[in-house]
Amino acid sequence: MAPSKNMSIKTAGTFEQIQEQLPALTEAISEMRETILANLVLLGEIPAPTFKEERRNKMLVNRFSEVGLLNTAMDEKDNGFGVLEGSEGEGNILVLAHTDTVFSEKTDHTLSVKPDVVTGPGVADNTLGLAAIASLPDILNKLDIELKNDLILMGSTKSLGRGDIEGLRFFLANNEHPIKAGICVEGVQFGRLSHMSIGMLRGEIVCRIPAEYDWTSFGDSSAILTINEVINKINDIPLPKRPRSSIVLGKMEGGADFNKRATTAKLGFEIRSESGSVVDEIGYRLEEAVAEVASKTGDYLNLDIFAKRQPGGIEFSHPLVRCARQILKECEVNPRYEPSTSELSGFIDYDIPALTVGVSSGKNLQMEDEFINIDPMYKGLAQLVAIILAVDGGHCNEH
Amino acid sequence: MEGTAMNIEKWLEENTYHHSDFWDLKKLIQRKEEQGLTISLCIPTLNEEETIGKEVVLFKSELVNRYPLLDEIAVIDSGSEDKTLEVASTFGADTYLASDILPDLEQKKGKGENLWKAIYQLKGDIIVYVDADIKNIHPRFVYGLVAPLIYREEIKYVKAFYDRPLAVSDTVRPSGGGRVTEILIRPLFSLFYPELTAIIQPLSGEYAVRRDVLQEIPFPIGYGVETSHLIDVYSKHGLGAFAQTDLDKRVHRNQSTQALGRMAFGLLQSFLTRAGDQNVVEVKQAYNTILRQFQARKEKYEQLEHEIHEDERPPMIDIPEYRKKFNVD
Structure with missing residues (x-):
């Protein structure tokens, strides 16, 4: 690795000292623009649909090896790891980003880099998050930061859709090292601060009708119409105002052509609530509707539930949340407290204090012209480093 | 002819690489430093703002900062009307307008002009040229080309080719270049320079060359620059001076058949000029420089005239400013 001009950041000291160093952190990270953007491009141009993340994570692990991390690995779920060993090595801080995106291997994954934006499929969700993980060893090296705890960097697999955060769950179920705190990194939006997970049930309703033409049901024999009936029934399910609950009908597909009856149709949905029992209740109602x-x-209808989360998390007053809040305030960004249904839930199941944060701003999520803004990224990464320093310094421990 | 086939077979065996042969960049840098070599990257551009940013970012991060293989990254532009130079400069490339380099010379415009002026402007012992329109740009486009020059002193000119089948079986699969290569250049080489047919993609825009070779060859400023290089270097140094590296897949803009026709017209001019100079062929009249193509509008056919004149720059070593700048006696 080429020698870099390092700056010294105080790793020991008070939380206030960490906050005071944020402008310097931001400045130093902005000088690493090419490194971060190169990681973004090199990772982002490798397709990584859920269940097929191996190639992208191999690239991540290669990056870790190239910067001199001795402890790098991939596990049987294709999770990618690199460990930055701390000076005391008593505890572990796990910083992760999910590797998978919603785009298929057939999608053109070419990214375009302009002076202010990077555009391309998956660049915000979640290649920028993964690029942040890939860049952390370089960033900490440039800043001359040596942590006390081991820092486990992870590209987690099988996160989205049917993946049901399988990668992180596998790691937490089989990991022998005590995790002091977890930080989930999402590409966007900078300012996001998730410390609670809501209850969630995710599934798919599939309708199939026979292919033969049925003259007795002329004009209305269609899987799409049947799914439409299901949607009407779902809309009739009463939702309580408190605890806040919702049913998201997020995805639909069906049919083959304008002039052919649809013989199959699918509806993807997610039930969300602050209460686990309400999620269950809505789930029963939905089952009845189907x-x-x-x-x-008389049509074939199948309800497939493939992901479930229990609500939980750490309180607003938890020191980890408080530190992250103050760091965002120092970055002059108003925190947005969004409940999460992603990796955070994995940590909650194991009572590990954890947060989800965003790195930059961006738009057109999960579309092929998805983009991230380059400039806010430096503060977003400085925020991430500051949270790691706060955890490492013991400022986020519950007393 | 048997000798030609054997030469080609031997050359393919010894001088054809895959970029993965050079995965160990630390070792490559070490060999480069031991020899005290400097390497310059030249990216010739004309309206490439969509792709230039990524190219500069990747090369700067990976081959300047992380592995110091490149000593400079220069974008030499033919007068873009978009923000090509601004974008390239933002990400740290040295940017030049071709017309600002050696400004006292008669102005000419073309990709070959940019490549030629790079010899004067850039400082490297090796210059690697990479086109700016590559969508899947990767550091291998540079290290795959310069590595044979670093590891083998006798190699002078390394050409890229792209061959990445989706699956490899025991059966034979065709391998070669694009339409112009297979329909024009390879048949011409087979007729007059059979050993040069070993170069799988003679027209690829990515190649790395030693300065002492570059400075001695003339440069057509248009389509013919690559073909002309191969003939000139072959004539001076033989097939053994070449190597070629498979860089896997290259994703770029596809050209229409009409555009390829214009390209072939320019290439033929350069080829005939070279072959004529070397008494390989005899051209008895001056070339026409107008290519006519046709388009139909309802029942009427219209001719489109394209004036294509393959102008040429002399060897850079003949330019007094160059001799002065590089202390050539």
Whole structure:
């Protein structure tokens, strides 16, 4: 590795001292623009749909090896790891980003780099998060930061959709090293601060009708119409105002052509609530709705629930949340407290204090012209480094 | 002819690489430093603001900062109307307008002009040229080309080729260049310079060359620059001076058949000039420099005239300013 001009950041000291160093951190990180953007491009141009993240994580692990991390690995779930050993090595801080994106291997993954934005499929969700993980060893090296705890950097797999955060769950179930805190990194939006997970049930309803033409149901024999009936029933399910609850109908596909009856249709949904029992209750109602429509139409309808989360997390007053809040304030960004249904839930299941933070701003998420803004990224990364320093310095421990 | 086939077979065996042969960049840098070599990257541009940013970012991060293989990254532009130079400069490339280099010479415009002026402007012992329109740009486009020059003193000119089948079986698969290569250049080389047919993609825009070779060859400023280089270097140094590296896949803009026709017209001019100078062929009349293509509008056919004149720059070593700058006696 080429020798770099290092600056010294105080790793020991008070939390206030960490806050005071944020402008210097931001400045130093902005000088590493090419390194961070190169990681973004090199990782982002490797397709990584859920369940096929191996190639992208191999690249991540290669990056870790190239910067001199001795402890790098991939596990049987294709999670990628690099460990920066701390001076005392008593505890571990796990910083991760999910590797997978919603885009298929067939999508053109070419990224375009302009002076102010980077555009391309998955660049915000979540290649920038992964590039942040890949760049952390270089950033900490340039800043001359040596942590007391071991820093485990992870590209986690099988996070989205049917993946159901399988990569992180596998790691936490089989990891023998005590994790002091978890930090989940998302590409966008900078200012996001998730410390709670809401209850969630995710699934898919599939309708199939026979391919033969049925003259008795002329004009209305269609899997799309049947799914439409299910949607009407779902809309009739009462939702409480408190605890806050919702049903997201997020994804739909069906049919083959304008002039052909749709023989299959699929509806993807997510039930969300602050209460686990409400999630269960809505789940039962939805199951009944599907069964009712199936019995009335005689069509084949299948309800497949493949992801579930229990609500939980750490309190607003937890020192980890407080530190992150103050760091964002120092960055002159108003924190947005969004409940999460992603990796954070994995930590909650193991009572590990954890947060989700964002790195930059961006738009057109999960579209092929998704983009991130380059300039806010430096503060977003400085925020991440400051949180790591705060955890490492013991400022985020519960007393 | 048997000798030609054997030469080609031997050359393919010994001088054809895959970029993965050079994965160990630390070792490559060490060999470069032991020899005290300097390497310059030249990216010739004309309206490439969409792709130039990524190219500069990747090369700067990976081959300047992380592995110091490149001593300079220069973008030499033909007068873009978009923000090519601004974007390249933002990410740390040295940017030049070709017309600002050696400004006292008669102005000419073309990609070959930019490549030629790079010899004067850049300082490297090796100059590597990479086109700016590569969508899947990667550091291998540079290290795959300069590595044979670093590891083998006798190699003078390394050419890229791209060959990445989706699956490899025991059966034979065709390997070669694009349409112009297979329909024009390879047949011409087979007729007059059979050993040069070993170069799988003679027209690829990515190659690395030693300065002492570059400065001695003339440069067509248009389409013919690559073909002309191969003939000149071959004539002076033989096939053994070349190597070629497979850089896997190259994703770029596709050109229309009409555009390829214009390219072939320019290439033929350069080829015939070279072959004529070397008494390989005899051209008895001056060339026409107008290519006519046709388009139909309803029942009427219209001719489109393209004036394509393959102008040429002399060897850089003949330019007094160059001799002065590089202390050539």
